[in-house]
Amino acid sequence: MISAWPFKPYAHYRGEVGEGALSRLFEAQIRRMRPDDKRHTFYSVGRKGAPGGLAALSRLDWDAKYLKAGAARIDWLIASGTYESQFAVKETLLKQILKACVAARVRHLSCRVASSDLSGIHVLEQNGFVMVDGILTFSLDTRGWKRPKRQGGFSVRLCRESDIKQVREIGRRSYIYDRFHSDPRIAKKAADRLHAAWVENACRGSASDAVVVAEEKGRILGFVTCKIDPYSTEHLGLKIGTIVLVATAGGGRHRGVAREMTYGAIAWFRDQGCDKVEVGTQFRNIPASRLYAACGFPLVATSLSLRRWLD
Numbered sequence: 001m002i003s004a005w006p007f008k009p010y011a012h013y014r015g016e017v018g019e020g021a022l023s024r025l026f027e028a029q030i031r032r033m034r035p036d037d038k039r040h041t042f043y044s045v046g047r048k049g050a051p052g053g054l055a056a057l058s059r060l061d062w063d064a065k066y067l068k069a070g071a072a073r074i075d076w077l078i079a080s081g082t083y084e085s086q087f088a089v090k091e092t093l094l095k096q097i098l099k100a101c102v103a104a105r106v107r108h109l110s111c112r113v114a115s116s117d118l119s120g121i122h123v124l125e126q127n128g129f130v131m132v133d134g135i136l137t138f139s140l141d142t143r144g145w146k147r148p149k150r151q152g153g154f155s156v157r158l159c160r161e162s163d164i165k166q167v168r169e170i171g172r173r174s175y176i177y178d179r180f181h182s183d184p185r186i187a188k189k190a191a192d193r194l195h196a197a198w199v200e201n202a203c204r205g206s207a208s209d210a211v212v213v214a215e216e217k218g219r220i221l222g223f224v225t226c227k228i229d230p231y232s233t234e235h236l237g238l239k240i241g242t243i244v245l246v247a248t249a250g251g252g253r254h255r256g257v258a259r260e261m262t263y264g265a266i267a268w269f270r271d272q273g274c275d276k277v278e279v280g281t282q283f284r285n286i287p288a289s290r291l292y293a294a295c296g297f298p299l300v301a302t303s304l305s306l307r308r309w310l311d
Helices: 011-017 019-032 061-067 083-103 118-125 161-174 188-203 232-236 257-271 286-294
Strands: 040-047 050-059 070-079 106-114 130-141 155-158 210-216 219-228 240-248 276-282 299-309
Touching (some): 011 019, 011 299, 019 232, 040 083, 061 070, 070 118, 083 106, 161 188, 161 219, 219 257, 257 276, 257 286
Parallel strands (some): 070 106
Antiparallel strands (some): 050 070, 210 219
């Protein structure tokens, strides 16, 4: 069932690494979510003596802190067969998950699915989930990449301890398109605080491997947070890095700051031996999509984020 699932992580590299490698990575990810870890719960549906569906639920204590409500994420809703068969199995799995979430006082439940996973999208929508975010994923191959000539009267470097206060404030002010700010049930101030804390954790190393900043005469103009997948090399033969958060302060816009920071992040990933650099942005964020296309990132995947409040 896992091998046949078409929406595996990094499925857009299928032609480069092969289906077997994708299956091994996916299976390894599932195994790392140990049943004895109380943060994760697995659900399965049997069919004629064989597994017909699998789902995983993860508690999100960090999200809960800022949302001030129990939070969890459905990591996968996997089923095989026809659309009708998949829908029926996923609905059975989802009913189990919703019942468990109510018992555990989880109020905010989210799920990200590939935009081609129609049975998954439809079963979530028919069970009270609404779309709050759509993501375009871009990927650049660093092998043979050469950094364009630097421009602008500012420097691009790694974040320092003395930068954190400014970086945090930029993070607090900058986001409008993400799934937290797009959710009418979440107050803007709460979404702002969540991003400020997220960015600070990235600067301190708990939510990223590096943070690239643009600086001009002591003023931080923007930042890019960088995370390396620690498992992709072993299973795919590709070392993959991800640009997670990007923001530019008002004084840095329309000056090429975002472009130069993106190049700085690519250069950092390349120096760490990464073969691929991925970045995602919301469907609605047209300027960001244009930026990544201009920096040489092809579009490789699309996905949707849905959520339900359990009242």
